[in-house]
Amino acid sequence: MPEFSPRILPLLWRRSVPARKAVGRPPRLSVDVVVATAIRLADAEGLEAASMARVAAELSVATMSLYTYVPSRPELVDLMVDEVLWARALQSDGDFRERVTLYADRTFAMYRAHPWLAEVSRVRPPVGPGMLAEQEFMLAAVATLGLPVDRLNRPATAIASWVTGAAHHEAEAALLRRTTGLSTDEWWQQRGELWEDWFDVEAHPTMTAIWNAGAFDRGADEQAQDAFAYGLGLLLEGIERSASVERDDRVS
Amino acid sequence: MPEFSPRILPLLWRRSVPARKAVGRPPRLSVDVVVATAIRLADAEGLEAASMARVAAELSVATMSLYTYVPSRPELVDLMVDEVLWARALQSDGDFRERVTLYADRTFAMYRAHPWLAEVSRVRPPVGPGMLAEQEFMLAAVATLGLPVDRLNRPATAIASWVTGAAHHEAEAALLRRTTGLSTDEWWQQRGELWEDWFDVEAHPTMTAIWNAGAFDRGADEQAQDAFAYGLGLLLEGIERSASVERDDRVS
DNA sequence: CTACTTCCCGTAGGGTATACGGAATCATGC
DNA sequence: GCATGATTCCGTATACCCTACGGGAAGTAG
Numbered sequence: 001m002p003e004f005s006p007r008i009l010p011l012l013w014r015r016s017v018p019a020r021k022a023v024g025r026p027p028r029l030s031v032d033v034v035v036a037t038a039i040r041l042a043d044a045e046g047l048e049a050a051s052m053a054r055v056a057a058e059l060s061v062a063t064m065s066l067y068t069y070v071p072s073r074p075e076l077v078d079l080m081v082d083e084v085l086w087a088r089a090l091q092s093d094g095d096f097r098e099r100v101t102l103y104a105d106r107t108f109a110m111y112r113a114h115p116w117l118a119e120v121s122r123v124r125p126p127v128g129p130g131m132l133a134e135q136e137f138m139l140a141a142v143a144t145l146g147l148p149v150d151r152l153n154r155p156a157t158a159i160a161s162w163v164t165g166a167a168h169h170e171a172e173a174a175l176l177r178r179t180t181g182l183s184t185d186e187w188w189q190q191r192g193e194l195w196e197d198w199f200d201v202e203a204h205p206t207m208t209a210i211w212n213a214g215a216f217d218r219g220a221d222e223q224a225q226d227a228f229a230y231g232l233g234l235l236l237e238g239i240e241r242s243a244s245v246e247r248d249d250r251v252s
Numbered sequence: 253m254p255e256f257s258p259r260i261l262p263l264l265w266r267r268s269v270p271a272r273k274a275v276g277r278p279p280r281l282s283v284d285v286v287v288a289t290a291i292r293l294a295d296a297e298g299l300e301a302a303s304m305a306r307v308a309a310e311l312s313v314a315t316m317s318l319y320t321y322v323p324s325r326p327e328l329v330d331l332m333v334d335e336v337l338w339a340r341a342l343q344s345d346g347d348f349r350e351r352v353t354l355y356a357d358r359t360f361a362m363y364r365a366h367p368w369l370a371e372v373s374r375v376r377p378p379v380g381p382g383m384l385a386e387q388e389f390m391l392a393a394v395a396t397l398g399l400p401v402d403r404l405n406r407p408a409t410a411i412a413s414w415v416t417g418a419a420h421h422e423a424e425a426a427l428l429r430r431t432t433g434l435s436t437d438e439w440w441q442q443r444g445e446l447w448e449d450w451f452d453v454e455a456h457p458t459m460t461a462i463w464n465a466g467a468f469d470r471g472a473d474e475q476a477q478d479a480f481a482y483g484l485g486l487l488l489e490g491i492e493r494s495a496s497v498e499r500d501d502r503v504s
Numbered sequence: 505c506t507a508c509t510t511c512c513c514g515t516a517g518g519g520t521a522t523a524c525g526g527a528a529t530c531a532t533g534c
Numbered sequence: 535g536c537a538t539g540a541t542t543c544c545g546t547a548t549a550c551c552c553t554a555c556g557g558g559a560a561g562t563a564g
Contacts, residue, residue: 024510276541
């Protein structure tokens with residue numbers, strides 16, 4: 001096997017390496033500047049606005065010049081993602097709940113400041129300082145419960161998935177509000193005729209019962225928030241419970 | 253407010269309405285055929301392959317002819333999604349756990365047969381028969397626990413989110429394997445130099461401890477499966493527990 | 505001044521969705 | 535047989551996207 005080593009790792013970890021001696025024509029830009037500009041554009045107009053052409057134009061440089069700093073666009077996106085992951089500056093000396101709360105708050109704040117994160121796949125994320133700091137933080141948070149090291153991964157992954165999934169979802173809703181000009185509630189109102197013209201009452205008895213009980217009033221975004229907090233609570237309780245059981249087993 | 257009513261609803265619910273009298277030039281195709289062709293292309297080559305041009309070519313028709321059947325491409329995607337949602341044929345007379353298991357199995361099977369679902373946003377889904385059948389099924393499943401109707405929505409949403417999120421994630425991994433030609437494990441192997449050349453042991457004590465304990469062996473896809481089953485278990489336990497508490501309260 | 509290194513960038517090509525307006529094709533009524 | 539109206543069909547034209555290639559430009563070191 002030819003063991004191809006991707007060019008992205010030195011870029012992701014560029015800050016942990018000392019600057020090279022200056023040789024050859026000095027660069028007009030830097031990776032940091034390119035990434036920061038791309039993030040700024042994506043924040044304002046969505047990920048597609050951070051095209052190679054737009055970023056280059058913003059920096060008064062020809063499109064192809066960017067390829068001196070970044071191998072290709074997917075790598076640029078990786079760098080953008082790890083940058084904002086790292087910027088959360090996750091750190092805490094609190095207990096389990098405090099750490100999870102900090103993680104959730106910072107992650108939601110990140111998605112709100114950078115909604116384009118919802119346009120990026122969370123599978124095979126950039127393995128840079130930001131992503132590794134997140135892993136370390138969540139594993140350390142679960143470790144405060146006293147679980148053995150080989151039992152940390154599952155709970156940490158479950159919590160991170162739930163939180164990130166919810167933040168992702170909310171950010172996607174925000175993007176849709178911007179691109180369509182409609183809030184989620186307005187979008188539902190547009191589909192109001194569904195209930196009068198198309199909905200089959202007999203095929204949906206449970207929904208009809210809920211409707212008749214008047215339990216369908218709250219806005220969609222609120223409901224999503226609600227379901228997130230509810231699910232997170234269940235996960236944390238379950239994890240804490242299994243940890244205390246495990247501790248008792250070890251004592252006896 | 254002008255109360256715009258979207259043209260997509262009659263298309264989504266086209267099967268619950270009798271065929272119109274034939275007037276004018278008879279159509280060469282039908283909505284069903286267009287949607288089925290688009291699904292077939294997307295199954296084989298990804299959602300982008302189901303472009304208006306490709307679908308039209310597949311049907312030996314000019315691109316613009318499709319616009320007589322479907323208002324635009326986003327609506328076509330909505331129709332594709334609701335079609336495969338509906339095809340799960342969710343139905344069960346079992347208890348809570350059996351219904352949830354059926355839902356999870358069918359949903360994973362759906363994402364495996366149609367991995368392009370992972371390329372579609374789950375926010376503001378098509379409000380067609382397939383999506384409403386899913387809602388009804390999950391709400392009825394939770395109702396078997398004896399909860400009052402105004403308490404069904406939160407648990408149902410939480411379960412559906414967790415299951416769909418996991419299936420979505422798995423499908424995205426499958427798509428990446430196809431487009432990159434690399435499995436998740438091969439992708440990690442490519443980044444093997446991360447640990448030797450870039451990883452900072454002192455900044456990541458917990459990860460290092462796990463590593464030293466040899467608890468990092470299993471493949472990434474396996475771990476994801478594992479975390480999904482673990483989290484689902486916690487959610488179901490928590491929901492069942494709160495339902496039984498609620499029942500006891502009502503009795504006393 | 506001569507290497508050597510590195511940055512800068514013009515060109516060219518194949519993809520995408522869809523507004524517009526006119527031609528083609530059918531059922532119906534007389 | 536023919537006019538009418540409804541509906542389907544479709545050619546054209548536009549503005550973006552990413553990036554392989556290769557040569558010119560601008561520095562430093564000796």
